[in-house]
Amino acid sequence: GAGVSQTPSNKVTEKGKYVELRCDPISGHTALYWYRQSLGQGPEFLIYFQGTGAADDSGLPNDRFFAVRPEGSVSTLKIQRTERGDSAVYLCASSLGTWPDTQYFGPGTRLTVL
Amino acid sequence: AQSVAQPEDQVNVAEGNPLTVKCTYSVSGNPYLFWYVQYPNRGLQFLLKYITGDNLVKGSYGFEAEFNKSQTSFHLKKPSALVSDSALYFCAVRDNVNTDKLIFGTGTRLQVFP
Numbered sequence: 001g002a003g004v005s006q007t008p009s010n011k012v013t014e015k016g017k018y019v020e021l022r023c024d025p026i027s028g029h030t031a032l033y034w035y036r037q038s039l040g041q042g043p044e045f046l047i048y049f050q051g052t053g054a055a056d057d058s059g060l061p062n063d064r065f066f067a068v069r070p071e072g073s074v075s076t077l078k079i080q081r082t083e084r085g086d087s088a089v090y091l092c093a094s095s096l097g098t099w100p101d102t103q104y105f106g107p108g109t110r111l112t113v114l
Numbered sequence: 115a116q117s118v119a120q121p122e123d124q125v126n127v128a129e130g131n132p133l134t135v136k137c138t139y140s141v142s143g144n145p146y147l148f149w150y151v152q153y154p155n156r157g158l159q160f161l162l163k164y165i166t167g168d169n170l171v172k173g174s175y176g177f178e179a180e181f182n183k184s185q186t187s188f189h190l191k192k193p194s195a196l197v198s199d200s201a202l203y204f205c206a207v208r209d210n211v212n213t214d215k216l217i218f219g220t221g222t223r224l225q226v227f228p
Contacts (some may be wrong), residue, residue, distance in 0.1 A: 004157070009126075031214065032215075033216075034214065035216075040220070040221075041220055041221075042118075042204050042206075042218030042219050042220050042221050043204070043216075043218050045209075045215040045216065045217070046217070048214055048215055055214075056214070056215060087125070091157060091158065093158075095214075098163045098164075099214070100146065102148075102160055102163060103160075103216060104160060105150070105157040105158040105159070105160075106157050107155075107156055107157040108156075108157050113164070
């Protein structure tokens with residue numbers, strides 16, 4: 001079946017611009033996660049949705065970052081006033097939402113802020 | 115603080131030889147441990163997980179991992195390495211405090227030489 005998909009695969013933007021990154025989870029998965037992977041590092045948690053609500057947003061670095069999942073399926077990660085330090089690969093994962101489940105990751109969006 | 119350590123940045127092994135990629139962890143409560151593999155320009159692929167039960171966990175592509183509670187380790191192993199196993203491997207632990215998010219190590223690059 002179809003896995004987690006993310007668009008765009010690459011995004012180049014200029015400092016100060018606004019970007020949106022999209023994640024399409026596996027059908028039927030109620031839990032959705034966003035992680036950020038900087039060069040040479042492991043993924044770091046950003047935010048977790050259970051259904052439509054953000055159950056844990058403790059990983060968002062500051063208020064420039066925001067994510068939504070209005071219908072409990074597709075999620076959008078929004079970054080305002082981008083900074084060069086935001087450059088990273090943004091990974092999305094989904095799971096069934098009932099422990100002990102497994103998180104399945106998408107291919108990621110590589111964001112480059114010039 | 116809960117954490118995962120992968121002490122080796124890179125592991126080199128000849129094709130056909132056994133391989134081990136090391137991982138140690140620190141968690142509150144019971145450890146729930148995962149291994150993922152990342153190929154170039156692709157997302158993380160799930161290999162295996164330890165939840166409870168048998169300390170030797172078998173996973174995809176012939177990989178297995180041994181859970182050792184006394185040594186707080188979860189090393190990834192394969193009896194006979196393939197060149198196609200060359201990739202970046204991440205160990206992760208479930209955050210038992212803020213549930214469901216994964217805490218990743220920094221990754222180990224496995225290079226299998228023909």
